[in-house]
Amino acid sequence: MTLILGIETSCDETAAAVVEDGQAIRSNVISSQVDLHAQYGGIFPEIASRAHIERIYPVVEQALAEAQATLDDIDAIAVTRGPGLAGSLVVGANLAKGLALGRERPVVAVNHLEGHVYSLWLAGPQYRFVPGQPPADPADPVAPIEFPLVVLIVSGGHTDLLLMTGHAQYTLLGSTLDDAAGEAFDKVGRLLGLPYPGGPSIQKAAQGGNPAAFDFPRVWLRGNQGEQNYDFSFSGLKTAVLRALQALDPGYKPDSEVSSDLPVADLAASFQAAVVDVLVGKTARAAEEYDAREVFISGGVSANSALRAAMIEGAGRPVRVPPLSLCTDNAAMIAAAGHFRFLAGQRDDLDFDVRPTWPLADPA
Ligand code: KG4
Ligand code: ZN
Numbered sequence: 001m002t003l004i005l006g007i008e009t010s011c012d013e014t015a016a017a018v019v020e021d022g023q024a025i026r027s028n029v030i031s032s033q034v035d036l037h038a039q040y041g042g043i044f045p046e047i048a049s050r051a052h053i054e055r056i057y058p059v060v061e062q063a064l065a066e067a068q069a070t071l072d073d074i075d076a077i078a079v080t081r082g083p084g085l086a087g088s089l090v091v092g093a094n095l096a097k098g099l100a101l102g103r104e105r106p107v108v109a110v111n112h113l114e115g116h117v118y119s120l121w122l123a124g125p126q127y128r129f130v131p132g133q134p135p136a137d138p139a140d141p142v143a144p145i146e147f148p149l150v151v152l153i154v155s156g157g158h159t160d161l162l163l164m165t166g167h168a169q170y171t172l173l174g175s176t177l178d179d180a181a182g183e184a185f186d187k188v189g190r191l192l193g194l195p196y197p198g199g200p201s202i203q204k205a206a207q208g209g210n211p212a213a214f215d216f217p218r219v220w221l222r223g224n225q226g227e228q229n230y231d232f233s234f235s236g237l238k239t240a241v242l243r244a245l246q247a248l249d250p251g252y253k254p255d256s257e258v259s260s261d262l263p264v265a266d267l268a269a270s271f272q273a274a275v276v277d278v279l280v281g282k283t284a285r286a287a288e289e290y291d292a293r294e295v296f297i298s299g300g301v302s303a304n305s306a307l308r309a310a311m312i313e314g315a316g317r318p319v320r321v322p323p324l325s326l327c328t329d330n331a332a333m334i335a336a337a338g339h340f341r342f343l344a345g346q347r348d349d350l351d352f353d354v355r356p357t358w359p360l361a362d363p364a
Contacts, residue, residue, distance in 0.1 A: 003067075004342060005074045005099075006335025007060065009092030010084025010112045011156070012036075012043050014055040015331035018067035018074070022339030023121050023142075027066035028325070028332040031055045038196050042186070049087035056095050063331070071103045076347075078338020081109035082355030083157065089354035097350045108338040109348040112329075113160065113360040114168070116153050116298040118337035119322040119330075121145065128294075128320045129312040143318075150292040152283045153360075154307075155299030156182035156197070159232045161282060162361060163290050167340045170361035173286050174230025177221075181275060181301045184234035188241050188271050193258030202268045203304055209269030211306075216240045216274040220281070230282055234275065241271050276307045280314045287317055294318045303327035 001020060008015040012033040018026040033051050037043050064070060079096035082089055093109075100107045120127075125136035128143055136143075149164040150173075159176040179187065182199055189198020194205055217240055219233045244267060245252045249259050258264065287295050295315040301307065303324050312319045326333060 002075050002339060002342065003069060003073055004108075004335040004339045005060070005063065005071070005077045006331035006333070006338060007056070007077065007079040007092045007096050008112070008115070008329055008331040008334045009052045009056060009088050010080045010082070011088060011329055012048050013329040014052050014059050015329065016056070016060040016063035017331035017335050018063055018069055019122070019332055019335035019339060022118075022336050022343075025122060025332045026069065027063045028330055029059050029063045029066065030330055031059050034197065041190055041196050043085070045085050045087055048085060049091060052088055052091035056091055060095065060099075071099060071105060074105055076106045076108050076338060076342045078108045078110050078335050078342070080112045080115065080334050081352065082112065082358035084112055084354075084356060086354060086356045089356065093352070093354050100350060106342070106347045107350065108341045108346050109352055110334050110337045110341065111358055111360050112334070113153055113158060114337045115333040116155065117151055117162070117164065117296065118340070119298050119326040119333035120296045120320050121336045122326055122332055123320055123322050127323060128318055130318045131312065131316075146293045148290055148292050149294055149296055150283060150287045150290060151296040151298065152279060152302075153299045154181040154279065154297065154301035156180060156186065158299065159234075159279075160360065161230050161286055163286070163292075163364070164296075168344065171364045172359065172361040173364055174232065174282065176232040176234065178233050178235035179238065181232070181234060181279065182299070184238055184275060185301065187238050191238070191241055191245060191254055192264050192267060194264075194268075199301060199304065202272055203306070205264055206269035206272045206306070207265070209263075209265030209267070211269040211273035213263065213266035214244055214270035216244075216270050218274055218277050218281075220278070228282075228285070230286055232278060232282070237271065237274055241267060272304070272306050276304070276310045279307060280310045283311065284315050287315055292317060294320060296320050298322055298327070300328045
């Protein structure tokens with residue numbers, strides 16, 4: 001049995017977890033800072049960093065206690081090295097280094113995006129959807145994961161479409177040229193006067209709204225030969241929502257009170273449908289082109305119920321989604337990714353620096 005302690009502090013969640021053999025969660029502790037940042041409508045880096053310092057040690061202690069493990073039982077400490085906020089990343093990295101030095105445990109530095117990918121290794125059989133079949137029983141065995149996979153990572157900072165041909169082997173098929181999908185949700189949530197973070201608020205506001213009420217643009221992007229590529233662009237969509245608001249209410253100003261007469265449910269549903277169409281359309285085409293065995297979606301936006309339903313319907317092959325608790329940032333996914341790197345022999349020297357910008361893969 002291999003036990004990995006995961007530590008994650010890249011953004012606004014302070015998290016630690018213990019994972020057994022890369023797939024069984026023994027503990028998964030998350031201290032969210034959402035309340036601290038909500039008043040700013042986004043993440044305030046200095047506040048995030050300070051909160052991580054105050055919280056990380058008790059969070060790690062709790063993760064070990066809940067897993068009924070001590071540091072002596074842990075085979076390695078997996079920690080997020082990047083991408084993320086520098087001042088947040090160093091808090092987790094420094095704690096991992098300190099624990100490693102004090103207890104002579106190896107450290108495995110992990111890319112946060114790879115963590116999101118490996119959240120799918122922690123998903124039970126009921127999170128694998130085959131078109132036309134009922135979901136599997138949670139008591140069934142998990143279907144083995146076979147490569148190649150097409151993986152869509154959609155978070156607050158990233159929109160990456162990847163081809164994964166083996167453990168830790170990725171080719172970047174496309175990514176966003178401007179706003180990340182989650183960023184678009186957050187910005188449009190703000191335009192609509194909805195509480196931060198915008199993703200869950202838009203999903204909620206969209207319930208009962210008509211997704212065809214507004215014909216927002218779907219940006220497909222084309223290469224030199226006129227063929228569609230796998231990149232994304234969401235900033236024009238955000239502008240289209242702003243224009244619609246201004247047309248509906250000539251007195252509308254961003255960041256001011258949104259009139260209760262505005263059709264917020266229709267706007268939210270139409271915006272969400274435009275994002276989902278492009279995410280599913282490009283992912284399905286990549287799955288076809290690269291003959292993927294399955295499609296994986298992960299990251300905060302993969303919690304979106306409209307995206308999940310449309311992907312399951314449209315991907316043309318089995319789709320795995322993470323449990324809701326593992327869509328947003330957590331340390332179990334870092335431990336799962338670290339597990340496979342540990343088995344592959346990765347050990348990091350304790351003088352490694354954090355990498356605030358760190359692409360998971362080179363472009364195709
Ligand atoms: O992966 P994550 O927790 O943090 C990053 O690494 O960025 O993703 C956070 C993002 C936010 O932009 C949030 O609005 C979005 O995920 N999000 C959602 C939903 N839940 C979270 N977006 C759409 N629908 C949701 N239900
Ligand atoms: Zn994330």
